Amino acid sequence: MGLARRIATTGIAMGLAGALAAATGLVGAGAAEAAVRPLPDGSYGLSSYYGxxxxxxxxASTYHQGQDMSARRGTTIKAVAPGRVVKAGSAxxxxxxxVIRTNATEGKxxxxxxxxxxxxxxxxAGKNVKRGQRIAQVGSTGTSTAPHLHLEIWKNAYKGSGRTADPLPWMKNHGADLRRGAAWANKRVVPTSxxxxxxxxVNLRSGPGTDYRVLKTVGVNLKLTAKPGDGSGVWRKVNRNGTVGWMHAYYVSPTTTSLGTRYVQVNGLRLxxxxxxxxxxxxxxxKGTAVAMIHPTKNGWVKVKAGSKYGFLAAKYLRKSRP
Ligand SMILES: [Zn+2]
Known part of the structure; x- marks a missing residue:
């Protein structure tokens, strides 16, 4: 379906829904109020889901509190529903x-x-906004790898005693199905590990805090496993070779960290x-290949990452400078 046609159809559907709600007297009596999609139809993809x-x-967090909508940097973001701005700036x-507190009949x-x-x-902050009003532009500020809108929906309160809701069903229940406007959507899968x-x-501790005892110290770039969602604030519950404990999220990464670049000094060095x-x-x-050091030298060998491959090189053929 063409973009214009899709928008036209959506417009008719919303019009009918509104007319129906008005005719049955549901508006203002607990009916879900109409919402609009925050990004233009066809301009975004559903990249990462709630949960x-x-x-x-x-x-980063291990429980995704919102829905990610991948879009070009600068794409206009519209207010999903009318309300009052309670925060506008850095966080x-x-x-x-x-952050907008909406005028919802279902509560805050x-x-x-x-x-x-x-x-x-x-x-x-403090100003009122209308439904569909431009409020911001898609960016990639903060803990983010590419431009996207991260949309969260909180009930009762923002943080504190409040609870998040999955934006996909919430938006759909309010007449703005995010899937309908999406140009593409990733599969919604939760990995098992x-x-x-x-x-x-880094220290592996018996609980989520520095007051807990150290179970063991784990060296750099060593493998950990974890269950999706296992965490508490900035602490992550991880398993290191069968020992389950907690580490600060800052010391946990999905990728290895380079300890420094080394250059191969001979031709045909075997990884x-x-x-x-x-x-x-x-x-x-x-000769001249750059590799990333993953572990310090031990018994004359260095663990490295060469391109996408991991392996060991004889330390005597590596230098900090190009040959
Ligand atoms: Zn997100």
């Missing part, structure tokens, strides 16, 4: 955010628009599966 997930980036994690509802370019460019790495040498000359060869590296 438990694996941390997408170092320090930890979001970078820049707009807060809409949160995260990672926007500049939270107070179009609206200011997450794989992470330590970003430095080995294990730190021994009898183990399998994963690659043959040419």
């Amino acid at each position: 438990p997930r694996c941390m997408p980036i170092r320090g 930890t994690g979001f970078g820049q955010v707009v 509802v807060f809409h949160v628009y995260g990672h926007v370019i500049d939270g107070d460019r179009f609206v200011k 997450c794989k992470y790495f330590t970003t430095t040498s 080995r599966a294990k730190p021994t000359t009898s183990s399998a060869v994963r690659a043959s590296l040419s």
